[in-house]
Amino acid sequence: MEMETSQDERALIEVRDVHRIFRQGEVEVHALRGVDLDVEQGEFSVLAGPSGSGKTTLLNVIGCLDQPTEGTIDIGGARVSDFDTKEAAKFRLQNIGFVFQAYNLIPVLSAYENAEFVLMLKGVPVRERRQVVMDLLKEVGLEGMEDRRPHELSGGQQQRVAVVRALAGHPSVVFADEPTANLDSDASESLLDLMWRLNEHHGVSFLFSSHDPAVIERCRRVIRLDSGIVVADERDKEEGR
Amino acid sequence: MMVWQMAARNLLRNRWRSGLSIAGIAVATAILIWNYGFFDGFFDLMVRGTTEVDIGHVQLQDERYIDQPATYDYFAWDEELQDTVSSTAGVEAVAPRVRLFGLIGHEERSSVARILGVDPKEEPRVTVMAEGVRQGRWLGEEAPKQGAAEVVIGRGLSQSLGVGVGDELVVIAEGADGSMGDGLLEVVGILETGNSRIDRRAALLHLEEAQFIAAVEGAVHEAILRVDNPGSAPVLADELQRRLDAIDRSQVRARSWQEVEPGLYELLIYGDQMNRVIFLIVFFVVALGVLNTLRMSTVERHREFGVMRAVGMSKPRLFWLVSAEGALLGFIGAAVGGVVGAAATYFHATAGLDLSPFVEGDATWMGVSFAERIYFIMTWKTVLYPVMGLVVVSTLCAVWPAVTAIRLNVQEAISGRT
């Protein structure tokens, strides 16, 4: 499941003709209807589109949280759409970072413990963990708040801890489903700034889903979805700031 | 972050709920330990009260005597037989006895007595009869002189005859040959063993005096044995019987106390089964409580489990994390209950529990009085079984919630759809 970094001509993520049909008894919901998409290393992109257009569904299948009903997904040369749940869990642990909309953190763990959670699962030694996590917490401006529990942090601070957790394991891509949806505009703004810097600094790809104009504005690439298909792909937009 | 630490913190999230579960487990553990200690003490009292006072662990009798005790159903107590019995593995002591009914009394009053001829030296090695002497002393060891035999009588007999230590009594009984035997006796001791069969009517004579009265010189009606392991007395009795058959004495039957007092033995088995049922009921009730606690605490954490799985936690690890909460509840509850239960049991093992307030009058069962103190028995078993049992029960209760947790659809759990 290691990444094949030598394949220069291939994109980091290759999505080919992906369909996702949800069955609820008699009713079938066709959430994705043939999505084709390439995501390159180091991108800072967003899936935009109206509610119900399939953004979350697409992020989930690319993020190995769900399987496409049809089509293939390759990440770093690995055919992740064929993974069983065990392989998927291992792949997520090794290669993917996640930031969710809300309730990202484990309530009984401190900010520090939440941040190191992925590294702990990976079996990274304590000392190494400490170094990586403390550096990142400092980088996101949470120095001195390591021991706070999630309920003692603001929404924005919680999302930063989630970002640190996502990055600590050195993934090749971070998926963030509406990371700013529960934040006010100032907090959204600074979280985006932060992710932008981390993208520049660490070279990690970010793929968001959002209908927040602030997010869409800041991304270099906007992939527009509607009714489960990509309707527009705007690259190399004017970068914010 | 250790699994145990997370489990502990998760339990602390709802202190009341976890606390009540722990209290429930603790109370159950303590009650089971106490109950176990009580029953073991009670059974021990029953078994000792019966075997050590009267019937011994294994008895030898003539097979006809077993059907219908009669003075003429004696058997020869010769050296070959004595050697065969005492050389059987597990036999610790052997006391020969002569038994017959007779009339005992003086000029004014007389009463029917259970006359028991005992070997003054061997009898105390098998039964606690000699310890029951409340006034006077136990029978002297030397063979009785003609016309000056000693007798130890039960408290009941001494009261009904109005005699005490130093008084003289006459005994008349029908011998094995149909002749009337008699003897002049001096009361040397008054007996109170707690076993009413003995205390009411027994008159203990020197074996040889009783053999003389019963006209069974060199023979006895029974021999009772103390063995090293009363629980396996039936096995020993079988082996002894084989050895008796081998020396052509198969009319002498060896019977364990379990066979002699099947009622008592059945009571023990029944009690043991009762105990098991009590255990099961308590386990079941505790399980319902713990299951409820763990279900509630996991159902409200589906989103959290989803996040943990999403970022890469494996199913076995999540399973273990949830199970640890059940195990921890069990550990804490059973530890607290273990200490409390062991302390209470220890108290009643040393100080005893006075049952007389709960028992009307002088209630007895097979001659053993309940109206006395019961000394609980505390062993590793009586403490560890309940403790381990409840830890296991509580851990098992976590299995269902844990399976539910790992079966969650990750993306649905995160989106809050489950």
Ligand SMILES: Nc1ncnc2c1ncn2[C@@H]1O[C@H](COP(=O)(O)OP(=O)(O)OP(=O)(O)O)[C@@H](O)[C@H]1O
């Ligand atoms: N688990 C599911 N079961 C059934 N239908 C689902 C499921 N998940 C999504 N859908 C349906 O699929 C479609 C796409 O949903 P999705 O959540 O991907 O939209 P979205 O673009 O993320 O919307 P929003 O902006 O509101 O988050 C919707 O019609 C939704 O109802």
Ligand SMILES: [Mg+2]
């Ligand atoms: Mg969505």
